[in-house]
Amino acid sequence: MFAARYVPGEKKLSLTDIPKPRPGPRDVLLKIRAAGICHSDLHVLAGEVPYPHTFTMGHEACGEVVEKGNEVSADIKVGGLYAVHGPNPCGDCTYCRTGHDNLCNGPGRTFVGLGQDGAYADYLVVPARNVVEVPKGVSPEVAAVATDAVLTPYHAIKTLGEVQTNSKVLVIGLGGLGINGVQVAVALGAKVTATDLRESSLELAKKFGANETVNSKEIDKKIKPASFDVVIDFVGRDSTFTQAQTFVRPGGTIVLVGLGSSHVPVISTPLISYQVRVQGAFWGTHQEMHEIFQLIDEGKIKPQVETAPMKDVNHWLEELEAGRVKSRMALLPSQM
Ligand SMILES: [Zn+2]
Ligand SMILES: [Zn+2]
Structure with missing residues (x-):
């Protein structure tokens, strides 16, 4: 599958072909429908947040569940549209258990698309507990950017x-x-x-x-x-x-x-x-993800978003850096 990957020391993402990931028992496999680009990506590419390893970038993800692990609850539907809670909390540590899951410090935790594989790809595997169903009237591109730019x-x-x-x-x-x-x-x-x-x-x-x-x-x-x-x-x-x-x-x-x-x-x-x-203030919690989608669904918040093909990710990162992205940019994979 297509993936745009961060390589330590390089200023542009490497556009490559990598194997499609498989979900573990508690994971879902998302077919990416939209992925938001963000200033945080620029900080990483500028070397301000040094990661020692290669990973697929993209921390604002929305996709369709196409496969789920055998321990995933029946509430999560294959074919449904879901947004990803990017802080990717463990669900188990003191922060997670007290509603501060954006501050999760569970063992080995990393953020989706920042240190571990993210959404600039055709598919993404994430823990099922970290997805939130997107209301019917909300588009994938709005849902993707909302996971950070509204949350x-x-x-x-x-x-x-x-x-x-x-x-x-x-x-x-x-x-x-x-x-x-x-x-x-x-x-x-x-x-x-x-x-x-x-x-x-x-x-x-x-x-x-x-x-x-x-x-x-x-x-x-x-x-x-x-x-x-x-x-x-x-x-x-x-x-x-x-x-x-x-x-x-x-x-x-x-x-x-x-x-x-x-x-x-x-x-x-x-x-x-x-x-x-x-x-x-840092990002937001899983509970707040539900709250923002309700506000967006009710039309109380209308996130502004522009879209572009995902293969042009490096171009749009440059445009973002140059201050030429007017609102928020969501990338759409080519195979829809
Ligand atoms: Zn972001
Ligand atoms: Zn945690």
Whole structure:
């Protein structure tokens, strides 16, 4: 079968032909229908996350179950469309048992498509417990990108930011995750201000229900300091994390999602005297996967997605790096 594989030290994925994998007793074999591409892939190819071995990349997966192991429950249907919970938790460790399965530290655990085989291929084997059925009205490409580009902002905003009706929320950075973040916060009933450098992204945020949009260049003129309950930083650079600290209210929360820089500055005096909480956010949980698919099915979140043939994965990774992917890109395998 076709597979686009990471090879240590190489800057492009290697497009190869490898044997079709077989499911173990508790696994399902998915025929991939769509696979989302993500900035994390670029971090890996740039050597920032060193993996010593070759694997098939792609951690945002949606596919049809074509075969299942003999211990897999009857709830999982051959022929059904399923999305993969990329953190690939063990289901057994303390984190998994207490509903924090995105933080799983079970023995030998790795993420789908990040250290172990992922979705840039015709087929993928994953543990059956880590798939979630896709509602009938949701397309494979939307489901694939939602597993990260909706799940991550949902976890950051609802669960960690504790955003609720009438919360005042500032969303910084309106890329693939941030624009869905606006929709998540609006769906929760929050009053949302969105900021970015790109006017087109500000327009989109307005279309998705942001109450106010502000170009980052004018943010200091247009927004009062200390005025938001929750600030979500989807960028994670010096400038944006400084803005987050400027605009969060005393006792408020900053949720840091973006990995734009490996270090960000903490201005300790306001942080301490205003008792600001800084919260890191990583991906999302299995339970939240069900919740986001319900919101998408109800039309409360409409993830923006473009599609392209999977064989062009290297081209689209370059386009993503160059900032030329407008929303979120899902790759479709050639043999449908
Ligand atoms: Zn991702
Ligand atoms: Zn676990």
